[in-house]
Amino acid sequence: MRIRELELPGLTRLAPMANISNAPFRLITRECGSAFSTTEEIDAMALVRGNPKALHIASSYPGEHPLAMQLLGADAATLVPAAEMLAERGAEVIDLNMGCPVRKIVSAGKGAALMRDIPRTARLLRAMRAAIRVPFTVKIRGGWDDEHLNAVDVARMAEDEGVDAITVHPRTRSQQFSGKAPWDVIREVVEAVRIPVTGNGDVRSLKDARAMQASTGCAAVMVGRGALGRPWIFDEAYACLPACEQRAYRTRVIQRHIALIKEHCTEHPKAVMIQMKNHLAWYTEGIGESSAMRDRIVRCHDVDGIEAIFWECWGQATDNVEQSARSGDDERTVSEAARPARV
Ligand SMILES: Cc1cc2nc3c(=O)[nH]c(=O)nc-3n(C[C@H](O)[C@H](O)[C@H](O)COP(=O)(O)O)c2cc1C
Structure with missing residues (x-):
């Protein structure tokens, strides 16, 4: 993909995720092959006031x-x-966040609330565009709810206001993360x-990304x-490695991430x-007795202890993965309900 003068090789890239897409995870995914990353959302007001957490993000x-x-603001x-x-x-x-569905955020006029009043948001994008020399992008949803599916109108407005690229997560704000993402909305925006x-x-895989x-x-x-x-999801070569090399690869990535x-x-x-x-x-997740391992990790309250439990479990779990790979059953799934603890 090319965003103005920026050539970004590769099809897949890491999404912004609050409390997850921080510098360590972004670097890890980048090294695994993510073409490009976006920070988690940074509250504009907090940043301008010099809030240490916002500066750290x-x-x-x-x-x-x-x-x-990525900025969040109204x-x-x-x-x-x-x-x-x-x-x-x-x-x-x-990047401007125009998709965050969280009640506290939208009630302050931020995130997905920006999709509700197109003329007002057009003025906002115009002011930002005039001030920013680097490429300027927005991340939108399919709309506010099923009665207000306006991703195409919002995308056209953004283009008219000089936005350089758009990301579309096609669920509506009301859908939050439920149901299946209606990919046809992405096609409608591409065509518009x-x-x-x-x-x-x-x-969930490079196959899905190509689809x-x-x-x-x-x-x-x-x-x-x-x-x-699964930061190795971004690596085309990973799937072609033999099981023992995949295990060594995963272990190296996790050691570096820690x-x-x-x-x-x-x-x-x-x-x-x-x-x-x-x-x-x-x-x-998805390997061995993972729920028992997660319980032990979640109940532990010191960093060295968490790490020790993890490596003990990982040693056992990777043995299980090797066995399942040999039996042709190496498909993993990531829980839809993966909910991070808040920092
Ligand atoms: C825990 C979590 C935090 C998120 N934080 C952000 C965020 O800070 N900014 C943003 O634009 N989207 C955020 N999102 C939305 C994701 O970027 C993405 O649009 C959404 O998860 C759908 O993509 P997926 O099915 O690949 O997860 C967040 C999603 C999750 C699950």
């Missing part, structure tokens, strides 16, 4: 650039200075605009929950623990 590793940084008075701050901090792309469109929703591209014509595919505990979490969150010991619990529990 906006931090990144050199190896994960080019990087899109008005130009905060979004414009916040976008300028992110560009100064090295964002190659500024000339700027590149990234499709998103329910992609989404074939059925919608999207330029790239964003993967969220399908990458939890090291990055510890290094990145040093000032926030609680954040290290939550990140470790979430990601290590996801890494056990």
Whole structure:
């Protein structure tokens, strides 16, 4: 995909996910083959006020650039200075969240609420466009609810206001994450605009990603929950490796991920623990007695203990995976209900 002057090789890219798509996870997925990543949403007001958590979310590793940084906000008075701050901090792309369905967010006029008043949002995008020199993108939903399916109108408006690319997660705000993502909405947006469109929703494998591209014509595919505990989903070569090499690959990735979490969150010991619990529990998903392993991980309250439990379980679990791979039953699934602990 090409976003203005940025050439982004590869079909798949990591989705922004609050409390998950932080610098360590983005770097890991990037090294596994994600073409490009977006930070989790950063509240514009918090950023402008110098809130340490917002500044921490906006931090990144050199190896994960080019990087899109995503803003959440309701008005130009905060979004414009916040976008300028992110560009100064090295964002190659500024993305605006127009899809967050959370009640507290939309009731403040942010996220998916921006899809409800197109003329007002057009003025907001115009103000941001005028202030930002780097590429500017938006991430939208299919609409507010079944009576207001306006992704095409919103996408056309965004293009008219100079937005460089669009990501579409086609569920409505009311649907939240329920039901199946209606990919035909992505196709309708692709057909309606000339700027590149990234499709998103329910992609769990590279096969799914190719199917989404074939059925919608999207330029790239964003993967969220399908990458939890499986950052190697982005690697074309991974599936072709023999089982023993896949195991070594996964072990290397997890070791590096743990090291990055510890290094990145040093000032926030609680954040290290939550990140470790979430990601290590996801890494056990679908293998061996994973629910028993997750229980032990979740009940443990110190970082070294969590890591020790994980490696003990991982040793046993990978043996099980090898056995199931030999019996031709190596298909894993990621729980739809993967819910992160909040930092
Ligand atoms: C825990 C969680 C946090 C999310 N946070 C964000 C966010 O910060 N910004 C955003 O645009 N979308 C966010 N999303 C939505 C995802 O980017 C994506 O659109 C959605 O999960 C559907 O894609 P998937 O089926 O590949 O998971 C979040 C989703 C989840 C599950």
